[in-house]
Amino acid sequence: MHLLLTGGCGYIGTVLTKALLDGGHKVTVVDIMWFGNYLEEHKNLTVIKQDIRNAEAIPMEGVDAILHLANVANDPCGELNSKLAWEVNVLATMLLLERAIKYKVKQFILASSGSVYGVKDEPAVTEDLSLVPISDYNKTKMISERVLLSYQDRITIQSIRPATVCGYSPRMRLDLSVNMLTIQALADKKITVFGGDQTRPNIHIKDMVAIYLHFLNLGSKAAGVYNAGFENMSIMDIAKEVIKHIPAQIIVTESNDPRSYRLNSDKLLKTGFKPKYKVADGIKDIIEAYKAGKIKNEDNCYNIKTMKKMLT
Numbered sequence: 001m002h003l004l005l006t007g008g009c010g011y012i013g014t015v016l017t018k019a020l021l022d023g024g025h026k027v028t029v030v031d032i033m034w035f036g037n038y039l040e041e042h043k044n045l046t047v048i049k050q051d052i053r054n055a056e057a058i059p060m061e062g063v064d065a066i067l068h069l070a071n072v073a074n075d076p077c078g079e080l081n082s083k084l085a086w087e088v089n090v091l092a093t094m095l096l097l098e099r100a101i102k103y104k105v106k107q108f109i110l111a112s113s114g115s116v117y118g119v120k121d122e123p124a125v126t127e128d129l130s131l132v133p134i135s136d137y138n139k140t141k142m143i144s145e146r147v148l149l150s151y152q153d154r155i156t157i158q159s160i161r162p163a164t165v166c167g168y169s170p171r172m173r174l175d176l177s178v179n180m181l182t183i184q185a186l187a188d189k190k191i192t193v194f195g196g197d198q199t200r201p202n203i204h205i206k207d208m209v210a211i212y213l214h215f216l217n218l219g220s221k222a223a224g225v226y227n228a229g230f231e232n233m234s235i236m237d238i239a240k241e242v243i244k245h246i247p248a249q250i251i252v253t254e255s256n257d258p259r260s261y262r263l264n265s266d267k268l269l270k271t272g273f274k275p276k277y278k279v280a281d282g283i284k285d286i287i288e289a290y291k292a293g294k295i296k297n298e299d300n301c302y303n304i305k306t307m308k309k310m311l312t
Helices: 011-022 077-079 080-100 135-151 177-188 205-222 236-247 279-291 303-309
Strands: 002-006 024-033 045-049 067-068 108-113 158-160 165-167 190-194 197-205 224-226 230-233 247-252
Touching: 002 011, 002 224, 011 024, 011 205, 067 080, 067 205, 067 303, 077 080, 077 135, 077 303, 080 108, 080 135, 080 197, 108 205, 135 158, 158 205, 165 177, 165 205, 177 190, 177 197, 177 236, 177 279, 190 236, 197 205, 197 236, 197 279, 205 224, 236 247, 236 279
Parallel strands: 002 024, 002 067, 024 045, 067 108, 108 158, 158 224, 165 197, 190 247
Antiparallel strands: 197 230
16 A cells, blocks of 8 residues: 555654654655654655645545654653644544545544543443543544544544653653653653552553554454553552662652543454553563663753744
């Protein structure tokens, strides 16, 4: 297939691009490259540096499916420039979809977020529960989903709501819970836990990539919204898992983040997907990459630090 991947230079996108190419696909990556480009050259890869808000500049002739990962990611970045977050995450998504329909693209897969549910008391958060997003970022994801689903009679729409992703990528992010606690233990020999009782769902980056491949293969057989997260762990339990692999001190401080939820991904599992990796695998991957000099604790690995430099 000829695939258009927005955000293909990102944390997940970099790993996904390689997997798509390894699968024999022709891939066009569109990315603004705020965080650089770590993709290796390939005969079937075209990389375009472009702001996705300029949808008319994005080539779609002959594209079979779109994987839409480009966005202003996480709560702090959304709050840094709310207007930018809404333009990129919602308006650009709509423009991209309308252009896809115009060019008869068959399938559109959206990288949404498990954070759209907000704070939930239910023991298992399923796709049919209400969405009560807290932050601007959460709200943009909810609205972009609704916009896409309003077009589902004209194109196959799949909206994936991932848990917090962990593990190594050449375009590394160290502002995600498992990755952040692991790098703290490696670099500082101590881990700072804010609160600790909050439960977070997690997913290994390799499983996340496999889910996108899974839905590409399913095509129109599995349209709709799907949670993607398999290990619901408290922040403290994640920290304890980290120190099983790296000796470090755990320091607990107060937290002003009340979010606690447990994603249920039974709907995804019923489509035939089987996860292969655990949080522990993500921790070990990061340790190995750090010791090999592939990861450095630099500002470029933190979205908010990079965006503050860029926007101020």
